[in-house]
Amino acid sequence: MSLPCDLQSIEQRITSLVHAFMDMEGAPIPSSLAHTARLTADQAITSSEGGKRLRAMLALGAWREVASGQALSDAVQAQAMLDLACAIEVFQTAALVHDDIIDDADLRRGRPSAHRALEQGTGSLPIGRGLGLMLGDLLATACTGIADDASTRLPASGRLRRTFLDMQRDVEIGQVLDLAIEQMPLDDPAALCEASYEVFRWKTASYTTIAPLRLAFLAGGMDPADADTHAEDIGLPLGVAFQLADDLLDVTSSSLQTGKPVGGDIREGKRTVLLADALDEADGAQQAWLRAAYEAPARSEEQIRQVIALFERTGAIEASRARIANMWRMARLAIERLGLDTAHTATLTALCARFVPEDVRSR
Amino acid sequence: MSLPCDLQSIEQRITSLVHAFMDMEGAPIPSSLAHTARLTADQAITSSEGGKRLRAMLALGAWREVASGQALSDAVQAQAMLDLACAIEVFQTAALVHDDIIDDADLRRGRPSAHRALEQGTGSLPIGRGLGLMLGDLLATACTGIADDASTRLPASGRLRRTFLDMQRDVEIGQVLDLAIEQMPLDDPAALCEASYEVFRWKTASYTTIAPLRLAFLAGGMDPADADTHAEDIGLPLGVAFQLADDLLDVTSSSLQTGKPVGGDIREGKRTVLLADALDEADGAQQAWLRAAYEAPARSEEQIRQVIALFERTGAIEASRARIANMWRMARLAIERLGLDTAHTATLTALCARFVPEDVRSR
Structure with missing residues (x-):
């Protein structure tokens, strides 16, 4: 079959x-x-x-x-x-x-x-x-x-259940950390960037790439320790690349593509790697303006456009593309370390490539 | 041991x-x-x-x-x-x-x-x-x-897991129905009373009495079909009695006993069996007043006191006591149907009695 x-x-x-x-x-739900x-x-x-x-x-x-x-x-x-x-x-x-x-x-x-x-x-x-x-x-x-x-x-049903529960827990902790990041001061772009990367592991890579791979490897009969190592080695950079790309899409795409309004993350004041990179490369006046815009309770449509323009001008968008390419490279190397034959390696690589935008992959 | x-x-x-x-x-939580x-x-x-x-x-x-x-x-x-x-x-x-x-x-x-x-x-x-x-x-x-x-x-680990998950689902559906009941019109006290009883099964009896008994019976090696039947026969009336008593306590106790403000259910406009019984026994003017008070967006402290007085005067509080006594009688008969020896029946009955206030039990 x-x-x-x-x-x-x-x-x-x-x-x-x-x-x-x-x-x-058939359940006793009262008609009212x-x-x-x-x-x-x-x-x-x-x-x-x-x-x-x-x-x-x-x-x-x-x-x-x-x-x-x-x-x-x-x-x-x-x-x-x-x-x-x-x-x-x-x-x-x-x-x-x-x-x-x-x-x-x-x-x-x-x-x-x-x-x-x-x-x-x-x-x-x-x-x-x-x-x-x-x-x-x-x-x-x-x-x-x-x-x-x-x-x-x-096979390995107990481990599969445990992996699934661990995935749920990781994402829930990730959401807690994601809320915590909203209260981080904006005066240390390096700390913001580092914190974002860690949060990506919990809230995104956990269930987007690590758990799917881990469940597949365990169900496919792989030794549990190997399954954990390979799933993490491939899934972590792949999941981080996916989240970086998602954050990038928020400012570079149209609402039609995402089903969400453009610049929605900026509207919400969401702390992202884009923001960290922009703060890092901005001059004093730009930095002050960005921080004020993000620390305000809300941002206007005009401000959202200006933030996107700053992301472009400071090189933050380009930096995110480079970050994604780097993560994709790490994921590909990890796939090779699985030691599958050429055909299987190629198929799995193609499967993983769906998580990363093509224009960034082919750099 | x-x-x-x-x-x-x-x-x-x-x-x-x-x-x-x-x-x-040991988990990679960023210090920030x-x-x-x-x-x-x-x-x-x-x-x-x-x-x-x-x-x-x-x-x-x-x-x-x-x-x-x-x-x-x-x-x-x-x-x-x-x-x-x-x-x-x-x-x-x-x-x-x-x-x-x-x-x-x-x-x-x-x-x-x-x-x-x-x-x-x-x-x-x-x-x-x-x-x-x-x-x-x-x-x-x-x-x-x-x-x-x-x-x-x-023993029976698969069934225990399934019972636990079914319990979670039942309570979640119960919460949905509990929200639905808030939108019921107040012109049909009998329908409100019937709906409340059904909701009690889902949102309270499910995890308060039915699931604890079912898990205990299954883990204790009882035949699964018997475990289901006995847990339901004992747990349903016992859990309903418990919820009726809890609703009663809200209007008859002090904040010190419950850790919640007195009349909190009335303040929230919660539809209860007490309200249904009061509406059923109230005269035209009282009925109109009660409905207006519950359909308003909020209720004052003075109104809460008046509602409690009406619950007393219409016999709704006494009716709830009678309802609880009746449920407790059904639960006791169901415990006897377990066919345990006299000592075990007495111990289990004493254990179940904790869910029902003593003054109502000893009627």
Whole structure:
């Protein structure tokens, strides 16, 4: 059997898994409350739709490159690996639902964020926000259940479950650190840059690249210590490159590409490596202006444009491109250290390349 | 070995488990962010302290009544059962942290609620609230990990994990329904009463009584179908009695007893069985006044006193006492149906009696 690892199969499976988890047919839901229960269950599906599924595809693809022929031809294991990959995506949705509440974001993937949609659906801001918070909790429980169920059908099931839980914990700690970074003073660009890199490990690389690789390597039968080392060696620079590219995209792309408003990070006053690099290269007047703009409670559209112009002029955008290229180089070397044959190395490299923009990769 | 199931052993073990989960020593936390990470980790401990531990004691006590002598004398199983019982308590803390954000509550167990304490600690309302949200997520991940780890050291580990996850899901759905009930019209007291009872099953009985009993019965080696039936038959009326008593306590006790302000439910406009009973027995003028008071955006201290007086005068408080007594009778009959010998039945009954106020039980 060939493993379905195309976007459509992943998408369908996610919908079906989330639907099964949220299904309350036959459960004693009083009819007077059924409307809100339905609204929340529907939003669980809507919020789960439309991701790029990079993480699921990495997990599935990496498993295919390292697992034995026997494992690959085992339909039970292939289905379980698909479900485990989908569990990572469901976890991401859970995290994004809470993230959008924390950031008070209106949009996600070009549609209203979950709490905003639930506010509209119930006609109440506090109830919509409460339902959004619970939806994030429900999806987090859902992904744990999906991962647990998939793990029992794969080798090293205890380690797979532990890896999945560690991933959840790392991302949650990453979100705590990400909030902490918002309170960092802006007078030490080097410290800001260093802190950002560390936070990238926790909040992004953890679940974007390290855990998908680690789960794939463990499920594929790799020695646990090797699985940990290789997943970290490849996943850390790759995940950092991905986050740097994401932050870059925020200031260089259009809303149409990202489904989010341009310069959204600047609007929120988010501390990024771009900001650290700009502060580092700016002259005294520019530095003072940047710091004042970021320390103010809000930034106007005109200020956002000026910040982007400064990022360009100080060379911060170019510096981020160089940083991404450097991380990509490290990830490629780590892939080679896996010691796969040429064909498998090439396939895995192509899979990982999806996390890094092409123009930066081909430098 | 005798199983430590006293309050102090449970309390110490919870602190040690939460501490181990939140421990970031040796992890690459940038020093510039260490303060906020420490603040959050400390709050995880503070929020975990001071519960009555009724749920843990029920799980441990019920296990002791049904498990074999061999299982009881197995130190590994006894320690695992203690950890599983603690996991239920950690889950409750996670749920309360999010609940307090949803209700915008200032106090919990007589101390500042987690998000409020984190607001004070960071000097920022949005960052404190964001950290509170993440703290709830972290504690939810913690309890899953603790339960997973404990389950592997007990019989029927897969079923124990599934039961724990089902409990989490039920409570989360219960919170959704609890928000839905806030939007119910107040013109049909019977429908409000019926809906409240159903919500009690999801949001309270699920993790307060049903899951502790089910986990204890499964870990104690009971046939899974029997474990489900008995846990539901005992736990459902017992958990409903507990919630009815909790709602009653809100209007009949002092802040000193509950650690929450008196009449807090009325202040929040919470729909309760007390309100349903009062509406049902009130005359036209009282009914109109009650509905107006609950449909208003807020209620004054004077209105809260008047609502409590109406609960008394309409017989709603007495009706709740009768409801609790009836539920307790059903729970006792269900305990007898377990078919334990007289001594074990008496011990388990005494354990369950802790969930119901003595003055109502002894009617």
